[in-house]
Amino acid sequence: MNARRKQLYLAHVMTEGSIGETDATYDDDVVDMTPPEAAEYIASLLSSLRLVAAKSQFRLLADLISVAEEEARFHCQEA
Numbered sequence: 200m201n202a203r204r205k206q207l208y209l210a211h212v213m214t215e216g217s218i219g220e221t222d223a224t225y226d227d228d229v230v231d232m233t234p235p236e237a238a239e240y241i242a243s244l245l246s247s248l249r250l251v252a253a254k255s256q257f258r259l260l261a262d263l264i265s266v267a268e269e270e271a272r273f274h275c276q277e278a
Contacts, residue, residue: 234274234277235275235277238272238274238275238277239271241271242268242271242272242275245264245268246268248264249261249264249265249268252264
């Protein structure tokens with residue numbers, strides 16, 4: 200259970216300024232994504248998180264994640 204929290208936390212704190220070329224903890228595929236690719240990746244993460252929130256009966260959180268997922272999917276279509 201602790202490993203999952205660490206992975207979610209790392210995804211949360213990953214910002215452009217925190218990613219260095221020599222930082223071995225981040226995947227180069229994530230850093231080199233185009234905006235539509237990043238949007239698709241984010242949408243897939245949000246979809247998984249929405250299910251976790253819904254199964255945990257966090258209805259408001261699941262709804263908010265759903266809105267963010269829709270926004271990410273909208274950006275997937277921009278090319």
